[in-house]
């Protein structure tokens with residue numbers, strides 16, 4: 438099946454990870470027409486496999502990446518206001534051990550980290566004494582505590598796609614970009630839906646935001662462009678039953694100088710990661726190895742009194758970082774910065790490639806990308822994303838929103854109300870406004886997942902499969918039994934027919 442009349446647009450964005458979705462939202466908000474195609478579900482590759490931290494990256498100070506750290510630290514405050522539903526401040530404890538970085542160096546690093554960018558919502562660092570009542574092994578007497586932030590990375594992608602769609606963009610998950618031919622002032626690109634239907638898109642500019650696939654995509658747009666190279670580095674996480682009850686995270690230094698995070702995760706679990714392993718395979722097929730599991734467990738068992746084994750692991754996930762290539766550099770030391778390349782004069786079709794980046798700096802990357810593209814689109818308006826909340830994010834604090842909902846929806850169970858506030862912010866009004874009792878939420882699939890929420894995700898947030906719902910729109914896959922998954926699967930198949 439092929440549609441012959443081209444669909445005309447200003448921008449065709451390839452890739453619905455955080456960078457593609459961020460650029461789509463920014464560009465659509467400036468008045469550009471946008472088509473975004475994503476071969477899988479939105480955020481299904483690297484952007485849902487991150488450590489979920491909005492952070493400056495304390496360790497990048499050692500690599501003297503001051504500019505990167507400054508930009509990232511500034512974005513923490515911007516994003517906390519933009520997405521207060523899916524983000525929260527997070528305190529980190531860095532246990533000190535004599536054989537690792539000296540205390541004076543850590544204090545200096547934290548002094549710089551505290552002051553490099555303005556901090557309104559986040560508390561400063563401090564030194565604390567640990568005692569035997571804590572979760573750490575008895576030989577650890579000192580910790581340093583500092584602030585960063587946590588985000589639901591997969592939902593951040595979806596919220597940007599929703600923002601883009603609200604501004605008129607056409608968002609097409611499960612649609613693969615095949616190739617593009619350059620005409621004079623535009624591209625004729627072929628995309629293909631999951632059902633095999635191909636369509637031609639006539640676009641003034643193509644944005645290649647294909648993350649780990651950026652080089653293969655570039656090859657299908659400009660085969661003769663050999664000027665760029667990327668380094669792919671796999672990073673894996675393990676999820677285990679909660680190692681401690683407090684709400685702070687830990688940053689652990691390994692003897693190889695790498696750091697590993699232990700982060701409170703979905704109420705009952707701890708998320709532990711990550712690794713850095715050079716990767717040459719298919720980015721769509723990436724899995725944790727036994728060595729990575731052992732590596733992560735060895736550091737946790739060294740620092741915590743509770744000993745954890747491979748049998749305790751309840752879930753793992755891995756992603757591939759698309760990093761800018763730097764010669765003679767180890768995987769963990771390769772820069773997490775980004776580069777935007779642009780080719781094509783005002784008389785020619787335009788191509789932008791996005792290399793590298795972090796979840797933390799996606800908004801800034803998107804703004805810079807569209808600033809660069811704006812010269813080809815004289816009607817484009819000014820940058821706008823720094824102060825406008827993402828969909829559902831127009832409220833001051835989660836506690837105030839929760840109180841408001843307790844008044845508006847007094848029948849709603851309190852824990853469920855808390856979940857909706859953190860997952861959707863004001864977006865949950867779209868499925869709560871027409872509902873007046875718990876029974877009216879419809880079928881209960883387990884663990885607080887009700888039919889109205891599933892319907893909303895299917896109708897409004899592009900969710901089609903159990904994976905989309907249980908692992909990206911929510912993280913309920915951690916709790917669902919095989920039977921509950923089958924039940925949900927059956928319900929979704931009725932929606933698809």
Ligand SMILES: Cc1cc2nc3c(=O)[nH]c(=O)nc-3n(C[C@H](O)[C@H](O)[C@H](O)COP(=O)(O)OP(=O)(O)OC[C@H]3O[C@@H](n4cnc5c(N)ncnc54)[C@H](O)[C@@H]3O)c2cc1C
Pocket residue numbers: 451452453454455456457474475476477478479480481482483484485486487488489490491492612613614615646647648649650654670671672673711712755756757758759793794795796797798
């Ligand atoms: C283990 C790990 C931990 C990390 N932790 C953090 C962290 O804590 N904080 C932070 O700020 N950053 C972190 N990062 C970095 C961050 O996750 C990435 O920089 C970011 O997600 C990259 O986004 P992207 O949009 O470029 O790529 P992706 O999310 O991979 O998106 C690219 C998309 O393009 C699609 N695509 C490819 N080819 C085609 C095609 N032909 N047609 C249609 N679609 C196509 C893919 O399916 C994919 O969804 C981490 C990364 C990893 C791997």
